[in-house]
Amino acid sequence: MTEIEELSRGRPVAIVGAGLVGSGWAIVYARAGLRVKMFDRDPEITRKAFALIAGQLARLHAHGLVAEDPAAILARITPAATLADAVEGAFYVQESVLERVDVKRQLMIDLDALAGPDLVVGSSTSGIPGSAFALGLGLSARVLIVHPVNPPYLVPVVELVPSPETVPATVAFADALMRAVGQAVVHVRKEVEGFVLNRLQAVLLREAWALVQDGVASCEDIDKTVRDGLGWRWSFMGPFETIDLNAPGGVADYAVRLGPLYQRIADSRRHPQPWDEGLIREVEAQRRERLGRDELEARRAWRDERLMAFAARRNAASDD
Amino acid sequence: MTEIEELSRGRPVAIVGAGLVGSGWAIVYARAGLRVKMFDRDPEITRKAFALIAGQLARLHAHGLVAEDPAAILARITPAATLADAVEGAFYVQESVLERVDVKRQLMIDLDALAGPDLVVGSSTSGIPGSAFALGLGLSARVLIVHPVNPPYLVPVVELVPSPETVPATVAFADALMRAVGQAVVHVRKEVEGFVLNRLQAVLLREAWALVQDGVASCEDIDKTVRDGLGWRWSFMGPFETIDLNAPGGVADYAVRLGPLYQRIADSRRHPQPWDEGLIREVEAQRRERLGRDELEARRAWRDERLMAFAARRNAASDD
Incomplete structure (x- = not known):
């Protein structure tokens, strides 16, 4: 069993927020062989995301940066009609919604209601610490910041930032997942503004x-x-x-x-x-x-x- | 006539100080087709410089970064027994001596006594402004900072920093020379510590x-x-x-x-x-x-x- 298979056990990644950041993540996960479910409250944004992803995959292939047929990679990414549909069966959620505390807090509350007992949630925020939106929930121990550089399928660095309520196993899981999909992991050990x-x-x-x-x-x-x-x-x-x-x-x-x-x-x-x-x-x-x-x-x-x-x-x- | 020929009119560059910085400069100038005279108060340092330069030229050639026969480039670099010998006939001096104000000041006084009316002097200092060692001499209008990154034959950026006594024609000359030998010129318009x-x-x-x-x-x-x-x-x-x-x-x-x-x-x-x-x-x-x-x-x-x-x-x- 590969590292990816061991972490996912056949389950998909859910990407919530299908803008530029979410689209970039979809490429990273699908390229690594994972199934990806994409959700955005605005279906038009999801539609645009698929066009962007198809174009980028073709160029990555032309540059020799993906060996697999781009159509096969794209086929692993599917749209989800609702948040519940996206999260259903997923082993990991990559939160990529608007950079606003209230929006992220509401999503964490919604995810808390939907999540199974081992779902891990990584937030793509570039500067808001988890303490501002991820505390006091059943899910809180399994939420951390997983901050990419844009676009993550080209620039590998990812910052992992636990909140005070994130448990070490969550950080270890995210570290293993990021390495398995080809990213370079940086551990930010304290919640400082702007991370590293x-x-x-x-x-x-x-x-x-x-x-x-x-x-x-x-x-x-x-x-x-x-x-x-x-x-x-x-x-x-x-x-x-x-x-x-x-x-x-x-x-x-x-x-x-x-x-x-x-x-x-x-x-x-x-x-x-x-x-x-x-x-x-x-x-x-x-x-x-x-x-x-x-x-x-x-x-x-x-x-x-x-x-x-x-x-x-x-x-x-x-x-x- | 090429830009280099127009600037040099067949005269050599003098490099004063044959350490790592001076050796790097020798490669830049010789690679561009200029004759180079190297001087150091310690002949042992000059001897080591020639060995270093020969080795680096061979590797540059192996990497396809110089097309010309390395031996032909090396043959354009000759040692000078005295400062006067180095400066004799030179159109430009690249000062690359110790990073100490007193050492640089004494060299400027010595160069002032030896220099013809159109000799330009560029100092390789990484942080000492010209005001600290190059003012009040006949030569002062033709002295400026020409600060390379190490090694300059690989990393092209060069900072040009005039002192309050440097005339604009000197800056223009150094700008043309640097471009002609393949460097990337940055103009630092005020003497600030550390330059840019x-x-x-x-x-x-x-x-x-x-x-x-x-x-x-x-x-x-x-x-x-x-x-x-x-x-x-x-x-x-x-x-x-x-x-x-x-x-x-x-x-x-x-x-x-x-x-x-x-x-x-x-x-x-x-x-x-x-x-x-x-x-x-x-x-x-x-x-x-x-x-x-x-x-x-x-x-x-x-x-x-x-x-x-x-x-x-x-x-x-x-x-x-």
Whole structure:
């Protein structure tokens, strides 16, 4: 039995809310072999979703990103006439309705009335913590945030955020499901506004906007700085691995060398929090657990190989 | 006559400081067809630089990133025994010495004594503004910051930062030279600490470190959030284009929808500066100049094509 079969035991996923987010999820689940039932209070939105999904599946196939016949994948997705119809027999609900607390709360109440004892509900919200809409119900232990990047069938990262009432088994189940359908799981361990992804985007964007406001650089030049500079490494390494490889002695060395510059930059925008010794030790320890000190050099060679391959691909891409 | 020939008129580039940064620059200039003279006060460093350059050129060739015979490129780079020997006849100096104000100031004084009337000097410093070491000399009008990302022969972005004494003709010359050798130019219009690239990196890193400190996510999960999420789009679009395409009405629409969330995230780290109406208008105007409102939809289709091509390449890369 595959991981997917073990998790689903032949039952479908229900997607509630058939807009852009719900449609993207339908592709992820159906591509992985799962049956998908789609529901939206507005049948016109569901109709549009099927057209969008069919078009995207054809393009994914053309790019070699799905091997299976797109028609076969599409055939696994069916519309549901009512919420009860969608949830009937489902092992998992992907909530993808409007980004409003009252709408999400009402849906949780409705799902609570319909759900069997082992139904798990993942919410696609990009910023509303579960505490705001998922507490105090029989279902609450089995609700968590499962936040995708758009479109999830291309960009794999998914943030999992439990509420204070979510039980660990629910998080473990969602983690296994996401890995089984090919997503990259990030565990957000506390309910912070914006979770991790939007917090990182927020601080970079705010500095970017401030630099424009101060007349330091144009939007295009800032885009170019990221697109032709920072983004290259971040797209296959992330910020910690990037700096870990950018000082002879790894990330702690980097922090000692460049921490003061970053502190001055931060102070000029009035952040607090210096990188103190305890934190440096903590980050260093986490990095060293991923990559031993004696592996740093080999990993830098790996980085350079990736950069070269990436550069070759970008050249090929700009030639066509 | 090519752009390179017009700018150089057959004269070489002098690279002063033959460490990692100087070596990277040597590849950029020699690859573009220019003769390069390398000088370092420590001949052992110059010797090592030649070995590094030879190795890197071979790998660039193997990856199809340089078409010319690596030996022919290498033959255009020659060591110089003294600073005077390096600068003799050069049309441009790429200063790549130690990141210390006193060292850079002394070099500017030495160059001032050696320079002909049209020599331009670009400093590779990643954060020290020209005001700190390049003012009050005959040469000052022809000195500016030309800050690369490491390694510059793979990652194209270069920040140009004039000091208050740099004349516009010097900036125009450096802009033309950088484009001619294949770099992507970013104009930093005011001397701010960290310029643009390191400021953007600094704010993202500081939030990343703070999230680790607060126990919200691990280094690896934060890396994954960027590597498998934010970094994909940033690596070919930059942050402004990304958000411009992420709301139906473009960047101003995005600012109205998500500005409050970002403000709350920012407040939780005590930034100032809300995205006020004037700034929103300014950013919107700059974006609309790059991409008309009626071109947004087509550009989103282009973005999805790039994302698919990128995903296909990443799959190929992780298969090998």
